[in-house]
Amino acid sequence: MSTIVIYKTKYGGTRKYAEWISEELNCDIVDAKKITIDDILKYDTIIYGGGLYAEIINGVHMLTKNMDKLKDKKIAVFTTGLTPPDCREYYDKMVIEKNFKEGLPQNVKVFNYLGKMVVEELSLVHRTALKTLKKIMQGKENPSDMEKLLIELCDADGDFCDKEAIGELLDYVR
Ligand SMILES: Cc1cc2nc3c(=O)[nH]c(=O)nc-3n(C[C@H](O)[C@H](O)[C@H](O)COP(=O)(O)O)c2cc1C
Incomplete structure (x- = not known):
């Protein structure tokens, strides 16, 4: 095989x-x-x-x-x-x-x-995309658990x- x-x-x-x-x-x-x-x-x-x-x-x-x-x-x-x-x-x-x-x-x-995801290795496009995603999620009135997790994951580094x-x-x- x-x-x-x-x-x-x-x-x-x-x-x-x-x-x-x-x-x-x-x-x-x-x-x-x-x-x-x-x-x-x-x-x-x-x-x-x-x-x-x-x-x-x-x-x-x-x-x-x-x-x-x-x-x-x-x-x-x-x-x-x-x-x-x-x-x-x-x-x-x-x-x-x-x-x-x-x-x-x-x-x-x-x-x-x-x-x-090591932040200092990320391309500018990816850093910007993550910042934008985080802003959108933070703007939600009643974020779901998944959306709350996504906000946290945008700041992951390691x-x-x-x-x-x-x-x-x-x-x-x-
Ligand atoms: C712009 C961007 C979007 C991402 N989207 C997701 C996602 O939707 N779900 C997830 O679990 N991880 C997401 N990640 C994390 C990546 O999947 C993770 O860093 C992965 O290990 C990258 O694999 P690679 O280094 O082989 O390309 C994202 C990371 C970046 C930079």
Whole structure:
């Protein structure tokens, strides 16, 4: 069984997990920018990782727009983000709905990990986007618990990547 880990990263959080997973599985690893769907089709098991940006899994479109070609593959998608992985409503509802418009296919399982956001590494565009988001959320009269959490997460600063988290994904693909 051949396996590949594909990742797309802006600040390196997702790459860390991709490297840990490929080391554990002793399998190929590639940056999403350097691979085409035809290359991917040569593998039986595909692991795709992307950071969350406004709930979108960075680059996952590469897989979701080709689901018909990938229907016989075993697929694991992992996200990295700042929303705590136990916020199941966020991950199982919002993130799935935004990224898998026709529902989550049976051959795809999604795993959610804590990522990394080091403020001094952020681009000006991203810093500004976070400031704007925080202002909008703070302006709401009765913010929901999720909106309160988002306000807090806009101020996060650190690397929360954790190798221990990958165990379930490894069990799934092995
Ligand atoms: C502009 C911006 C938007 C983000 N949006 C989300 C989000 O919607 N949900 C989330 O959990 N984390 C969000 N994050 C945090 C990133 O997903 C996190 O830093 C991730 O580890 C980045 O992965 P990468 O370094 O591989 O690109 C956001 C970060 C930035 C800078």
